[in-house]
Amino acid sequence: MKALKLLDNAIVKIEEFILSYAVIIIAVMVVGKALSRAIFSYTPPFADEVSQIAIVIATFMGISYAARKGRHISMSAFYDLAPFKLRKALAILISLVTAVILFVLTYYSALYVQNVYQDGTVTSALQMPKYYLYLFIPIGFFLGGVQFLRNMWINIRDREAVYIGTDAKDYNDQDKKDIMEETHL
Template sequence: MNLLKGIDKIILKVEEFILSYAVIIIALMVVGKALSRAMFSYSPPFADEVSQIAIVVATFMGISYAARKGRHISMSAFYDLAPFKVRKVLSIFIPFITAIVLFTLTYFSSIYVQGVYESGRVTSALQMPAYILYIFIPIGFLLGGIQFLRNMWMNIKHKDEVYLGTDAKDYNNSNQKEIQEGTHL
């Protein structure tokens, strides 16, 4: 179990590193391109391509990080108003379905990346093999699917609390405890 926790910490640090630098690169490329165009009437041809690569990396590698931290997009109006037992069931069911969808997308995006690899396509400005850009898509889907399964497991394992992510308890948990203890207004 300690080995898995160690691997998880390494994955978290790698995700944080990748996401941090992807956002910095996006900012540098966009601002640098605007300044270069304004000051020198010249725009580096690689700036758009580097920005696009960084956006793809940040988007797909961010799936797992957002799921871990419970920061993924959710339609929570019904969920927030639901009683604890309904939220508990939803907190098991929704991550399970999401994981299945992400694993399915992993499969199909892997086939796509394989096709791009076999085609030998390269990017226009950097002349970099295009599959390197696209490889982050199935990796992000796979890590996201694993993370959603972990979220589901956290909710199965902890009967008295609802987890939005492995690192994030549902903010409604405190209200539920207050209601159970009779201290809620």
């Protein structure tokens, strides 16, 4: 069990590193391209590709991180109004269904990456194999599926609270004071 905890901590650190640097790269490329165009009337040909790669990486690698932290998008109007037991059951069911969907998407995106690899296509500016860009898609879907399974498991194991992420309890179960303290910087 300790080995799994170490692996989980390593994955969190890797996700945080990848996500933070992807966002920094997006900002540098977009601002740099605009400044270069305005000052020198020149746009580096690689700027769009690097930005695209960073956006794909941030998007798909962010699935797992958002699920872990309970920051994923949710339509929770009915969920928020439901009593505790129904919210608990919904948290388990939603996590299971989401994990299954993400694993199916992992399979199909891996097939797509394999097709791109076999085609041997490269990006136009960097001349980098395109499958490098797309490798992050099945990895992100897979890690997201694993994280939603973990969310389901923590909701099954802990009967006292509802978790929207392994690191986040449902805000419906928190006191108003706790919520206010978390929302202020």
